[in-house]
Amino acid sequence: MDILLIILNIIILSLLCAFLYKLQKKHVSFTNRAFIALGLGIVLGLAIQYLYGVSSNITKQTTDWYGIVGNGYLQLLQMVVMPLILVSIISSFIKMKVTNNVGKISAHVLGVLLGTTAVSAVIGILAALVFGLNGKSLVSSGIKAVQDEEVTEGIKAVQHLSFPDQLLSLLPANPIADLSGSRPTSTIAIVIFAAIAGIAYLGVKKRLPEQADTFAKMIGAIYAVIMQIVTLILRLTPYGVMALMANMMATSDFGAIAELGTFVIACYAAVIVMFLIHLLMLSSAKLNPILYLKKALPALIFGFTSRSLPATLPLTSKVQIEKLGVPEGIANFAATLGTSIGQNGCAGIFPAMIVVMSAPLAGVNPLDPKFLIATVLVVVVGSLGVSGMGGGAQFAALIDLTMLNLPIPLVGLLFSIDPIIDMVRTSLNVSDSMLAGIFASRATVELEKKAFNTPEASLKELHV
Numbered sequence: 001m002d003i004l005l006i007i008l009n010i011i012i013l014s015l016l017c018a019f020l021y022k023l024q025k026k027h028v029s030f031t032n033r034a035f036i037a038l039g040l041g042i043v044l045g046l047a048i049q050y051l052y053g054v055s056s057n058i059t060k061q062t063t064d065w066y067g068i069v070g071n072g073y074l075q076l077l078q079m080v081v082m083p084l085i086l087v088s089i090i091s092s093f094i095k096m097k098v099t100n101n102v103g104k105i106s107a108h109v110l111g112v113l114l115g116t117t118a119v120s121a122v123i124g125i126l127a128a129l130v131f132g133l134n135g136k137s138l139v140s141s142g143i144k145a146v147q148d149e150e151v152t153e154g155i156k157a158v159q160h161l162s163f164p165d166q167l168l169s170l171l172p173a174n175p176i177a178d179l180s181g182s183r184p185t186s187t188i189a190i191v192i193f194a195a196i197a198g199i200a201y202l203g204v205k206k207r208l209p210e211q212a213d214t215f216a217k218m219i220g221a222i223y224a225v226i227m228q229i230v231t232l233i234l235r236l237t238p239y240g241v242m243a244l245m246a247n248m249m250a251t252s253d254f255g256a257i258a259e260l261g262t263f264v265i266a267c268y269a270a271v272i273v274m275f276l277i278h279l280l281m282l283s284s285a286k287l288n289p290i291l292y293l294k295k296a297l298p299a300l301i302f303g304f305t306s307r308s309l310p311a312t313l314p315l316t317s318k319v320q321i322e323k324l325g326v327p328e329g330i331a332n333f334a335a336t337l338g339t340s341i342g343q344n345g346c347a348g349i350f351p352a353m354i355v356v357m358s359a360p361l362a363g364v365n366p367l368d369p370k371f372l373i374a375t376v377l378v379v380v381v382g383s384l385g386v387s388g389m390g391g392g393a394q395f396a397a398l399i400d401l402t403m404l405n406l407p408i409p410l411v412g413l414l415f416s417i418d419p420i421i422d423m424v425r426t427s428l429n430v431s432d433s434m435l436a437g438i439f440a441s442r443a444t445v446e447l448e449k450k451a452f453n454t455p456e457a458s459l460k461e462l463h464v
Helices: 002-025 030-052 057-095 099-130 135-139 149-158 163-168 175-179 186-207 209-234 237-251 254-259 261-284 289-306 309-323 328-337 344-362 369-382 392-403 409-413 415-443
Strands: none
Touching: 002 030, 002 057, 002 237, 030 057, 030 237, 030 289, 057 175, 057 186, 057 209, 057 237, 057 309, 057 328, 099 186, 099 261, 099 328, 099 344, 099 369, 099 415, 135 344, 175 186, 186 209, 186 328, 209 309, 237 289, 254 261, 261 289, 261 344, 261 415, 289 309, 289 415, 309 328, 309 415, 328 415, 344 369, 344 392, 344 409, 344 415, 369 392, 392 409, 392 415, 409 415
């Protein structure tokens, strides 16, 4: 009987995929298809959990089959992420219109990423204090810590590292190994290596223009091929979004979510407040925040569903270039740096909340001004090199707790509910990356404000 129900569930997903394909043939916009897929995935996942339960064999095997679509889509994106990051950063240096602007662009991108992370840390602190979150009550509540392999490995990776060692771990000692994602800091290492290569190109361009031109053509050709691969993969986005969301909802532990409801609500409230701050920043720059939300929706939805900044990178770049008027070089630079630096949700709000909640466990007064200032500074520094994949928030929290000499049991206690809060955190991270590109191009007077403020209906459909 079980096998028949599993086959029925697979048929239902197949029919829904056929429906999404029919919408594509009818030229329904990419944004609308992604949003419809999100809704279908939520309904399908909730139905599976309601009918069979979280831990049933039917649910497990159904989600395994659904994983072929959802996780398979993510793996295809992950396949191209590291080469894309490497070539995108080098290409950014080649494509920047005025080489004298490289320093200014870099400063503004980093300024937005790290500055908003500092603000998000303050928001996280306030959320923990306003909602009265206390680590002592959680530790004594009987909630079991999840011994997740990523958390365990993260603890081993950071518990014996001094602050100088943590900074040193960001550097690319072996770029070839880092291209395989061998370390938690591999992404930032590749970013640094690519930036060094880009700076070297600018030097060669002055002294040996012919060789520089050959190199630029080679990178341009590689970049074009990689982006074509990305475009082919992105066409599968609605199907991947639906399957990923179905699995998420089918396997979410709503009991644990209810038990830790105050923490979940506090996280969502903090993320919403930070989103509003993003919109206020745009409004203060005389850019339409409502149009920004509408145009950014495809990338925000995919970040929400995939919980992966690197996987969302292609969409983050495309939305900036094709919808928001950001030059290609700056868009690629900001989106790529945003995968491993800053991260308002995963490396800002969440670690700050965990630090404040953990303070009472060590006998530290979380209201002590010196402690609060130290927390913001540590969160900003700890946001350098954090992985944009699922689990990055735990790694950021572990780094910050270690630097402040605070206990780490809360990281394991909260892991069971992490997927449900990681979705909104990742969307916020995506928005932060796009904001960095927008403000950097505005600072260099390269932002096409007319394109940014043009209603989406007047622009071409996102090219995927």
